[in-house]
Amino acid sequence: MPTISGFSTPVGCAMIAGGPVGEHIVPGSIRDGDTLLSVEHITDGTPPTRADITAEFSITPGKGGSITNTTTDTTGGFLHVLWSTSE
Template structure:
């Protein structure tokens, strides 16, 4: 959990391995009811690049620590997930 002075709620973020469309485990306190702020698809390289994939992801409705990807295979790459925690 991260809190930023002046931001009204605690936030969480995690860099995780990508994978096929479907469920992705996220370390941290991600729970149903939290608000997904962004998901970036990170490709390692010189320099690394990012693509915003937020619209393709959602927080799982019943499982804690899981986001769901509806379309894009990110196998071999990484995902940076940022969320606001419900209190």
């Protein structure tokens, strides 16, 4: 998992392709029990734009390696996912 040093717990991040409402696979070791810090929807453009849509996501309960989106279709964009592990 890519981690960011300097925090009291490991922090991971990933950039993934967006998609329809539902489950999104996140590379790294995100798992149930971790804390989802933010999810940003990045849209291509000149310049690219971002929208904070953290409230629409959760770490998929009982399943590692994924988050679930309940509201917004992010197809054609990207998602920047940031989380803190419960190690």
